[in-house]
Amino acid sequence: MAACHEINEDPKLYQKSNKILLMGNPNVGKSVFFSNLTGIRVVSSNYAGTTVSYTEGTMKLGNETYTLIDVPGTYSLEATSKAEEVAVRFINSNPAAIICVLDATNLERNIKLGLDIQRYNIPVVYALNMVDVAKRRGYDINLRLLARELGAPVIPTIAVKNEGIDKLTEELQKILNSSKTTCGNCASCPGCAKLGMNTWDRAREIAARVRIKTEGKPSFLDRLGNSMLKPWPGIPIALLTIIVSLGVIIGAGKFLQEYILGPLVGDVLVPFFKMIISYIVSEGILHNVLIGEYGIFTIGLEWIIESILPFVFLFYVVFSFLEDSGILPRLSVLFDSIMRKMGVQGGSMITILLGYGCAVPAIIGSRTATTKKERLMISAIVCFAVPCISQTGALISLFAGFSPILLVLMFLLSFAVMMIVSSVLSRIIKGKVDPMIIEIPNLLMPNGKAYAKKLMLRMKNFFLDAEVPMLISIVIAALLKETGLLEKIAVYLEPIVSGWLGLPRSAVIALILGIIRREMAVAPLLEIEGLTALQAFVGGTVALLYLPCLSVFGILSKEFNTKTALAISLATTLNALLVGGLINQLAHLFM
Amino acid sequence: MKMKNPVQGVKSLYYAKDNQKYIIADTPDIGVLKSLGIVKNAIVFKKMTHKLGGPVLLMVESSQIAIGKDIAEKILVRG
Numbered sequence: 001m002a003a004c005h006e007i008n009e010d011p012k013l014y015q016k017s018n019k020i021l022l023m024g025n026p027n028v029g030k031s032v033f034f035s036n037l038t039g040i041r042v043v044s045s046n047y048a049g050t051t052v053s054y055t056e057g058t059m060k061l062g063n064e065t066y067t068l069i070d071v072p073g074t075y076s077l078e079a080t081s082k083a084e085e086v087a088v089r090f091i092n093s094n095p096a097a098i099i100c101v102l103d104a105t106n107l108e109r110n111i112k113l114g115l116d117i118q119r120y121n122i123p124v125v126y127a128l129n130m131v132d133v134a135k136r137r138g139y140d141i142n143l144r145l146l147a148r149e150l151g152a153p154v155i156p157t158i159a160v161k162n163e164g165i166d167k168l169t170e171e172l173q174k175i176l177n178s179s180k181t182t183c184g185n186c187a188s189c190p191g192c193a194k195l196g197m198n199t200w201d202r203a204r205e206i207a208a209r210v211r212i213k214t215e216g217k218p219s220f221l222d223r224l225g226n227s228m229l230k231p232w233p234g235i236p237i238a239l240l241t242i243i244v245s246l247g248v249i250i251g252a253g254k255f256l257q258e259y260i261l262g263p264l265v266g267d268v269l270v271p272f273f274k275m276i277i278s279y280i281v282s283e284g285i286l287h288n289v290l291i292g293e294y295g296i297f298t299i300g301l302e303w304i305i306e307s308i309l310p311f312v313f314l315f316y317v318v319f320s321f322l323e324d325s326g327i328l329p330r331l332s333v334l335f336d337s338i339m340r341k342m343g344v345q346g347g348s349m350i351t352i353l354l355g356y357g358c359a360v361p362a363i364i365g366s367r368t369a370t371t372k373k374e375r376l377m378i379s380a381i382v383c384f385a386v387p388c389i390s391q392t393g394a395l396i397s398l399f400a401g402f403s404p405i406l407l408v409l410m411f412l413l414s415f416a417v418m419m420i421v422s423s424v425l426s427r428i429i430k431g432k433v434d435p436m437i438i439e440i441p442n443l444l445m446p447n448g449k450a451y452a453k454k455l456m457l458r459m460k461n462f463f464l465d466a467e468v469p470m471l472i473s474i475v476i477a478a479l480l481k482e483t484g485l486l487e488k489i490a491v492y493l494e495p496i497v498s499g500w501l502g503l504p505r506s507a508v509i510a511l512i513l514g515i516i517r518r519e520m521a522v523a524p525l526l527e528i529e530g531l532t533a534l535q536a537f538v539g540g541t542v543a544l545l546y547l548p549c550l551s552v553f554g555i556l557s558k559e560f561n562t563k564t565a566l567a568i569s570l571a572t573t574l575n576a577l578l579v580g581g582l583i584n585q586l587a588h589l590f591m
Numbered sequence: 592m593k594m595k596n597p598v599q600g601v602k603s604l605y606y607a608k609d610n611q612k613y614i615i616a617d618t619p620d621i622g623v624l625k626s627l628g629i630v631k632n633a634i635v636f637k638k639m640t641h642k643l644g645g646p647v648l649l650m651v652e653s654s655q656i657a658i659g660k661d662i663a664e665k666i667l668v669r670g
Contacts, residue, residue, distance in 0.1 A: 075626030084626075106654045109628045137653050200630055207652075229648060229655070230639065333657045337645035345659055346646065435659025436646055437623050 024101030026073030112203035138216025225443030311393030324446035343426025355382035373431030394522035545576035613670035
């Protein structure tokens with residue numbers, strides 16, 4: 001399989017030969033080109049500048065093998081942002097050629113980028129993407145004239161429908177085989193003749209000349225995309241989108257759990273492993289660690305496959321769709337005023353929503369925040385009040401035995417904590433938060449291939465990043481239980497667990513395992529017989545607000561520093577025990 | 592060039608009327624604004640202002656851009 005990995009800083013890459021750069025504005029469909037040209041997995045996003053890191057892949061052209069680099073989306077090469085700095089560094093690292101994707105619906109800005117690239121004298125081929133959208137908006141583009149102005153071939157494409165990509169590779173091969181650079185003859189080249197002009201003015205002038213007005217016909221999606229930006233009917237549509245998304249995740253997740261994965265685990269997998277292991281391993285600690293009460297093959301399969309996997313999978317199905325279709329940036333516009341009152345800005349909403357999947361990508365994603373204060377606020381909000389999807393899955397399973405009202409209350413509680421935490425933090429953290437500036441991409445049906453690849457990559461990451469610590473925590477649980485250590489620790493923690501929180505003594509294991517994985521602060525509660533609704537709710541509250549898992553601690557220390565990671569961990573833990581205990585004590589006072 | 596009063600007719604984008612074309616007179620020095628084509632002399636179409644301190648919605652060519660209140664207040668337009 002071809003190599004594909006995300007790299008942050010890799011000096012080796014600058015020395016690599018046969019590099020082809022894939023460049024263009026954010027949201028222009030670059031990632032779709034990338035996944036089509038390289039045929040390997042790639043994460044593509046529809047909102048401005050999510051990835052400061054870049055992706056590379058192998059691309060075959062004739063007999064030659066090239067490395068295609070998906071350069072972070074840039075509007076210009078003026079190094080006004082981190083992404084643009086990275087792009088400039090790439091362009092200066094001796095690439096063989098550039099594929100520059102231009103947005104046909106935004107000619108001025110894209111021609112400006114083309115003119116910026118022209119100055120570097122590197123062979124380039126332009127893909128004029130979204131020509132269909134431009135046509136619907138009422139204009140055609142004179143391709144020959146544009147190609148002459150840019151001094152390089154311009155191929156019309158519709159990436160989401162895979163149209164024009166073959167032609168693009170053909171042209172690419174041609175320019176790679178001809179030794180001439182794009183701008184050899186300055187006398188006849190219109191580019192050089194007007195170099196004295198301001199690039200913006202020139203871009204505007206070229207755009208005006210190549211654009212041909214026609215009869216526009218906005219599609220249903222165009223009209224829907226526009227109405228989703230107005231409070232009416234935007235806000236009702238947004239709320240409906242959120243409710244439908246939750247409904248799909250929870251409803252379909254429960255269906256998978258009850259009718260497919262549950263029977264698979266309970267009737268097939270567990271009995272199968274029990275039979276085999278009983279056959280090989282004789283009774284004893286190892287036997288119990290493998291298939292005992294907290295055994296890897298009993299509880300491990302149940303927790304991972306039955307309780308958590310269906311919800312993780314469906315979360316990414318829904319989130320990737322919202323992302324690629326361009327719905328998320330519309331939500332940020334609508335909710336900007338609320339986010340502003342929380343001390344952040346609308347654009348951060350996307351990052352926080354990502355946290356409902358997993359806190360780790362959300363904390364990495366907070367890099368797009370323009371100030372340190374905003375980054376810190378987003379990360380803290382995610383750690384304090386946003387349950388990850390694995391944990392939500394475990395909570396859904398926990399409350400299934402009681403009432404769905406508990407789940408609603410839990411979400412309301414998490415919003416309340418979010419509001420309080422953000423307003424406190426916005427006062428105590430020094431610095432400022434920059435207001436929102438975002439471009440809203442066209443509303444569109446995601447490209448099936450790119451969408452499927454993104455989903456696959458996300459599931460793969462989940463298995464690699466999450467399942468290993470989960471298995472480790474299950475082994476620890478089994479060992480603690482089987483060696484009797486759990487009972488000893490329980491004695492020390494009893495005043496907190498039983499006295500203050502009112503939970504059964506065996507819930508201690510949840511607090512210990514919750515350090516490793518968030519859902520593990522919930523999952524052991526599923527095993528406790530005779531848990532009351534109040535105990536389930538208190539246990540759920542503590543788990544929800546509890547210290548983020550080990551991976552989150554790791555990413556916090558990496559992205560900020562150990563001090564910040566420790567501070568957040570300590571504060572969340574205290575907050576969890578405080579809120580959980582208060583709920584328990586108050587409930588007892590009134591009930 | 593004739594210039595009676597350079598300030599004449601210049602107003603803040605945030606408070607300018609909706610559904611109208613404007614020419615950018617001055618913007619704060621922010622890289623992203625420049626990159627998005629919100630530069631001096633660019634023609635923009637202001638679609639709407641979201642209530643309760645929400646953003647301004649602009650069309651620059653055919654791309655839609657949302658700009659938070661605090662920056663939109665500092666962008667000056669003529670038109």
